[in-house]
Amino acid sequence: MNKNTRYFEAWSERIREKRRGGDADLAELVRRLEIAKVRAGSTKPPIDLGALARAASVVGVVQTELAFRGRIVEDGHGLVIEVNASLPRPEQRFTVAHEIAHLFVEGDSLRGTMRKGRGRITRQRHAAVEALCDRLAGEILVPRQWLKQRLERDRVALETVRKSALEAEVPIGCIVRRIVDDGLWRVRFIRWVMGDGRFSAVESWPEVGEDFLAQLECAAGASVLKRAILEGQPVEGHERLRSRDGETEYLIQCLAIDAQGMRSQTEILSALVFD
Numbered sequence: 008m009n010k011n012t013r014y015f016e017a018w019s020e021r022i023r024e025k026r027r028g029g030d031a032d033l034a035e036l037v038r039r040l041e042i043a044k045v046r047a048g049s050t051k052p053p054i055d056l057g058a059l060a061r062a063a064s065v066v067g068v069v070q071t072e073l074a075f076r077g078r079i080v081e082d083g084h085g086l087v088i089e090v091n092a093s094l095p096r097p098e099q100r101f102t103v104a105h106e107i108a109h110l111f112v113e114g115d116s117l118r119g120t121m122r123k124g125r126g127r128i129t130r131q132r133h134a135a136v137e138a139l140c141d142r143l144a145g146e147i148l149v150p151r152q153w154l155k156q157r158l159e160r161d162r163v164a165l166e167t168v169r170k171s172a173l174e175a176e177v178p179i180g181c182i183v184r185r186i187v188d189d190g191l192w193r194v195r196f197i198r199w200v201m202g203d204g205r206f207s208a209v210e211s212w213p214e215v216g217e218d219f220l221a222q223l224e225c226a227a228g229a230s231v232l233k234r235a236i237l238e239g240q241p242v243e244g245h246e247r248l249r250s251r252d253g254e255t256e257y258l259i260q261c262l263a264i265d266a267q268g269m270r271s272q273t274e275i276l277s278a279l280v281f282d
């Protein structure tokens with residue numbers, strides 16, 4: 008195992024370790040979510056978030072102008088989920104699912120904190136709750152078994168990622184995070200954007216430090232990434248990546264799509280395949 012792979016693997020392991028601690032809580036939350044989905048009459052993607060919100064006692068979901076992604080407010084009739092209308096539709100759906108997750112994670116205490124103001128929550132606790140709600144949003148929108156079956160059935164995995172995102176009406180990031188979190192495919196996903204003739208790594212799953220990502224580059228002409236743009240379908244090959252720790256050759260699969268799963272001339276989703 009070379010140095011880069013070790014670095015990537017160490018990150019993945021650390022993230023998995025961190026998550027394992029909260030697995031019991033997570034399992035209970037997921038169980039309650041599953042019951043709510045059944046009550047809402049929506050267990051298969053695309054999940055009917057309006058029905059699920061109602062099952063969670065929300066009186067309305069409204070698109071509105073916001074400076075952030077979304078929030079839960081209390082009006083005269085009950086709890087209302089507000090979502091930023093300028094976000095792409097898959098992002099809006101992820102945001103609504105995240106807000107629904109807050110109801111499951113914080114429950115009645117949410118109403119309390121809304122009255123008192125949320126300033127009392129420590130920053131650490133806030134970050135932990137946000138991460139948990141993102142995780143649960145994935146559980147709401149992309150059932151594990153549903154995704155697992157798709158990946159097993161279709162051999163061209165990146166195309167499956169794209170189709171699953173379109174079918175579940177979620178951002179690509181929601182699907183790939185699910186794959187990484189649940190270990191459904193032993194890969195690292197990296198999103199690249201082309202500008203001035205070179206590719207920049209802009210996102211990675213599992214996450215790596217921002218500075219590490221900024222320094223990551225294709226060492227030898229980015230031939231596989233370029234081929235993906237030209238051919239418009241999934242391609243596979245070997246690509247040398249250079250980071251501050253040195254240079255390594257990876258087996259890489261690439262597909263030219265943007266964060267919403269649409270075909271792109273400038274954006275690539277790639278998977279570094281570890282086995």
Ligand SMILES: [Zn+2]
Binds near residue numbers: 105109137140
């Ligand atoms: Zn939140």
